[in-house]
Amino acid sequence: MTLVLGLDVGSTYCKGAVVGPEGLVAVLKEPTGWDLTGVGNLVIDRLKSLTNLMVLPVAATGFGRGAVAQALIRPTEITCHARGADYLLPGIRTIIDLGGQDTKVMIVESGKVKSFQMNDKCAAGTGRFLELALNRLAIDLNSLPDNWLPSTVSLTSPCAVFAETEILGLLSKGAPRLEILKAVVESLANRAASLAGRLEPTAPAVLTGGLAETPGLTVALTRAFGVPVNNLKNGSYAGAIGAALLLGRFNQKTTSHEKTPAERGPENIIWRR
Amino acid sequence: MSKLSNMELPSIFSSFAEARKNGFLAVKKLKEQGLGVVGTFCTYTPVEVFWAAGLVQVGLCSTSDETIPEAEKSLPRNLCPLIKASYGFAITDKCPYMYFSDLVVGETTCDGKKKMYELLGEIKDVHVMELPQSQSSPEAKAWWRGEVVKLKNKVATKFNKTITDADLTRAIKKRNQERLALKELYELSTLSPPPMTGLTQLQLLYGSQFKFNHQAKMADILGAIEKIKKVYAEGQRPVSEKAKRVVVTGCPMGGATEKLTRAIEESNGVVVAYENCTGAKQFDRLVPEEGDPWTNLADYYLAVGCAVMTPNPNRLELLGRLCRQFAADGVIEMTLTACQPYAIESRAIGQFLSQEKRPFMSLETDYSLGDFELLKTRVAAFIENLS
Numbered sequence: 001m002t003l004v005l006g007l008d009v010g011s012t013y014c015k016g017a018v019v020g021p022e023g024l025v026a027v028l029k030e031p032t033g034w035d036l037t038g039v040g041n042l043v044i045d046r047l048k049s050l051t052n053l054m055v056l057p058v059a060a061t062g063f064g065r066g067a068v069a070q071a072l073i074r075p076t077e078i079t080c081h082a083r084g085a086d087y088l089l090p091g092i093r094t095i096i097d098l099g100g101q102d103t104k105v106m107i108v109e110s111g112k113v114k115s116f117q118m119n120d121k122c123a124a125g126t127g128r129f130l131e132l133a134l135n136r137l138a139i140d141l142n143s144l145p146d147n148w149l150p151s152t153v154s155l156t157s158p159c160a161v162f163a164e165t166e167i168l169g170l171l172s173k174g175a176p177r178l179e180i181l182k183a184v185v186e187s188l189a190n191r192a193a194s195l196a197g198r199l200e201p202t203a204p205a206v207l208t209g210g211l212a213e214t215p216g217l218t219v220a221l222t223r224a225f226g227v228p229v230n231n232l233k234n235g236s237y238a239g240a241i242g243a244a245l246l247l248g249r250f251n252q253k254t255t256s257h258e259k260t261p262a263e264r265g266p267e268n269i270i271w272r273r
Numbered sequence: 274m275s276k277l278s279n280m281e282l283p284s285i286f287s288s289f290a291e292a293r294k295n296g297f298l299a300v301k302k303l304k305e306q307g308l309g310v311v312g313t314f315c316t317y318t319p320v321e322v323f324w325a326a327g328l329v330q331v332g333l334c335s336t337s338d339e340t341i342p343e344a345e346k347s348l349p350r351n352l353c354p355l356i357k358a359s360y361g362f363a364i365t366d367k368c369p370y371m372y373f374s375d376l377v378v379g380e381t382t383c384d385g386k387k388k389m390y391e392l393l394g395e396i397k398d399v400h401v402m403e404l405p406q407s408q409s410s411p412e413a414k415a416w417w418r419g420e421v422v423k424l425k426n427k428v429a430t431k432f433n434k435t436i437t438d439a440d441l442t443r444a445i446k447k448r449n450q451e452r453l454a455l456k457e458l459y460e461l462s463t464l465s466p467p468p469m470t471g472l473t474q475l476q477l478l479y480g481s482q483f484k485f486n487h488q489a490k491m492a493d494i495l496g497a498i499e500k501i502k503k504v505y506a507e508g509q510r511p512v513s514e515k516a517k518r519v520v521v522t523g524c525p526m527g528g529a530t531e532k533l534t535r536a537i538e539e540s541n542g543v544v545v546a547y548e549n550c551t552g553a554k555q556f557d558r559l560v561p562e563e564g565d566p567w568t569n570l571a572d573y574y575l576a577v578g579c580a581v582m583t584p585n586p587n588r589l590e591l592l593g594r595l596c597r598q599f600a601a602d603g604v605i606e607m608t609l610t611a612c613q614p615y616a617i618e619s620r621a622i623g624q625f626l627s628q629e630k631r632p633f634m635s636l637e638t639d640y641s642l643g644d645f646e647l648l649k650t651r652v653a654a655f656i657e658n659l660s
Contacts, residue, residue: 078651120647
């Protein structure tokens with residue numbers, strides 16, 4: 001049995017996944033903290049003991065992938081999320097990854113990235129923004145009811161810091177916390193959708209990242225993107241799984257003909273501030 | 274980063290890397306000999322006019338963010354870094370080339386530049402050529418020829434020179450020789466794997482503009498070509514066979530924006546050609562040497578495929594040709610922050626390359642180094658998905 005370990009060292013969590021030819025074997029995550037190398041080793045050791053294996057080849061991705069010394073390959077999280085999400089839900093076309101410091105929208109085909117957009121130099125629309133708002137509101141994301149209706153209030157500031165000020169303003173006016181929470185989630189979803197403005201998101205679409213299994217988020221994303229966005233089981237491990245797959249090459253598709261460059265790779269990736 | 278910086282420029286090319294720095298002293302020397310110096314910014318400038326008058330011509334386009342804060346005291350923040358830096362170096366006297374320039378020649382290319390030239394005119398003798406916004410009509414061609422003649426008259430008066438047709442023809446021939454040589458140099462990268470990294474190519478092309486003696490410059494370029502061929506023939510491979518071949522398009526590069534090439538070449542890619550003003554756009558074509566030299570010169574320069582032109586078919590033509598000639602696996606465009614012409618034209622480039630079946634990514638950046646990792650993540654993801 002050949003198993004491989006994928007490690008996704010994100011800004012908030014370090015995720016690990018062990019994958020073999022038969023499928024996903026084990027997953028776990030630890031808060032990243034300050035010690036990237038340390039947390040990487042911790043996840044690797046825990047997965048080794050879970051699988052009773054002394055040796056596991058490691059592939060690392062995520063912003064902290066450089067800190068994982070034993071990694072044999074270090075692909076970007078963009079490539080890994082696409083591979084991992086397509087593995088969890090084959091045939092996926094749109095991936096929305098809400099990360100701690102990055103929000104990415106990827107258009108994929110057969111697990112390969114055709115185009116992507118990514119935020120930069122701005123925390124609005126990332127998990128960090130949501131975390132700030134939740135802390136301020138002292139409320140849990142799961143308090144959003146299923147199929148919740150649009151909020152009666154809205155956040156207008158595109159900046160994570162000013163949005164917090166705006167939240168305080170809404171609270172002082174007596175707006176219910178749940179309505180403000182809805183507005184926060186809507187703002188997040190709209191931000192992700194505007195990031196994808198130049199892409200053409202199509203179904204099936206899924207949410208990956210730490211909040212992949214939170215139903216309240218996909219309600220807002222579906223409204224903002226105009227295509228049904230689904231929760232993805234184990235979606236927070238999509239990057240780690242993708243990294244493992246790239247190293248293990250378990251489900252490599254063989255092609256009988258030489259593909260044209262456009263069929264092989266991404267096209268029309270536009271990145272603007 | 275270390276891997277590349279070690280092999281940045283083999284010692285044989287040091288004369289190119291040092292050219293900009295040494296050029297400062299060279300210009301000072303030439304100036305002391307009584308030669309006039311003309312500073313220019315843009316690929317549209319018909320430099321042959323200055324050469325014909327026996328003047329020294331030097332590029333003033335700035336590529337570092339060092340003086341941007343100073344420039345932002347007069348210019349808006351949301352302006353292209355090339356314009357801000359160029360102006361900043363002028364007002365702070367930090368660019369010796371600007372300092373030594375007796376005359377500065379600009380064109381009405383983009384709005385940012387033409388308005389900046391107004392401010393620059395307060396401290397330097399600035400001559401602005403009025404560039405048409407389209408290239409094909411007889412009126413545009415006639416207008417631009419008139420502007421070239423006006424430039425000749427300005428130069429003749431300012432430096433008290435007469436410029437004959439024969440002088441100009443000689444200058445055209447000289448510049449054509451350089452174009453041919455530099456084209457031969459970058460076309461070495463049609464080889465697979467290429468015999469030089471994209472960083473080496475960029476630094477050679479960029480550095481060549483700071484060599485002021487035609488004979489010496491030709492010898493250096495031809496020497497570099499021979500050396501590259503020789504070590505390649507001996508089996509040296511500075512670039513892996515597996516590296517993905519990238520053609521770079523968009524705004525001019527060099528200096529701070531070398532970071533894009535570094536990001537590509539640290540991510541299993543190699544830049545094989547530059548379809549921009551640092552690369553092929555300057556050297557791809559020749560000025561015809563028969564017929565009226567003024568018309569030939571004007572027609573040649575007007576046909577430069579910059580996004581300031583509407584429409585701009587020549588950029589697509591050159592880009593498509595380079596992709597085929599250099600067997601590009603993908604194209605990466607670099608636009609500078611707030612460069613509207615290139616940012617808007619990006620969509621047309623994407624559509625064109627989609628038809629050509631070449632994967633394409635457009636990146637926006639400026640002269641700061643803070644976004645290197647951001648660039649690298651995007652570039653790495655693009656290159657990973659090329660195979």
